Amino acid sequence: MKIYRYSKYFLLPWLLASAFAYAQVIFSTTTGDGTCSSGTTMVTSDVAYSYKSEACKAIGSAASARIAGGGSMSNAASGCKVTLKDSATQPVTLCDKVAFTLATGDNYCPAGMRLATIQEAAVFNTEACSALSSNQWYIARLANKGSIGGKGYNCAVHADDTNPLGNSLCIAK
Structure with a gap:
């Protein structure tokens, strides 16, 4: 087993190489660095990579957003780049709900x-x-x-x- x-x-490498049905994920942002509203969870780097387009759209006009583990994700204008460790203060936090x-x-x-x-x-x-x-x-x-x-x-x-x-x-x- x-x-x-x-x-x-x-x-992550196994997931990205596998075809799987994508869950319906609702992305949102909250103002500030590191907190999500009740009923949502901070997006992990795995989710940010797997749902890059959808997650990036949720960032909107903010330059970037905090993700779990101290990382960040940039907005669409900056290429939706996922950074695993980023010490800079982020204007918003990227959250999801499944x-x-x-x-x-x-x-x-x-x-x-x-x-x-x-x-x-x-x-x-x-x-x-x-x-x-x-x-x-x-x-x-x-x-x-x-x-x-x-x-x-x-x-x-x-x-x-x-x-x-x-x-x-x-x-x-």
């Missing part, structure tokens, strides 16, 4: 939704794991026999889990 932990050094839903049943999602992919659960690990927060020991089904464990399992994403599961992690189509 392969376990994928969120790591820009291990996971809505994962926990459904009861193995390989089941309500109408208008689909199983989240292994890659989506890995890239948006914080948000995916939060969907399982009602019970830290939940394990939820992902597409293609994948699974994700709750906080009790360190939010680990598994690529090949053939065990029957009681829940599925879903995302809008």
Whole structure:
């Protein structure tokens, strides 16, 4: 069983080389350096790379925006460049929102939704794991026999889990 932990050094090359269904991500900015509004999360460098065009559009007329880990992303006029470490104060913070839903049943999602992919659960690990927060020991089904464990399992994403599961992690189509 392969376990994928969120790591820009291990996971990003694999994700960018893989075709996967893109999650519906809502990007926004908040004024100031380093804070996002309630219900949103600071964009990681992996998300900034994977959704470069969409993330860059959200920066708008600001010169650049803070991203997680002390990095930044420049606006479209400056080429949407992602910098992993940037000590300069940023005028805005780039935030995202991904809505994962926990459904009861193995390989089941309500109408208008689909199983989240292994890659989506890995890239948006914080948000995916939060969907399982009602019970830290939940394990939820992902597409293609994948699974994700709750906080009790360190939010680990598994690529090949053939065990029957009681829940599925879903995302809008």
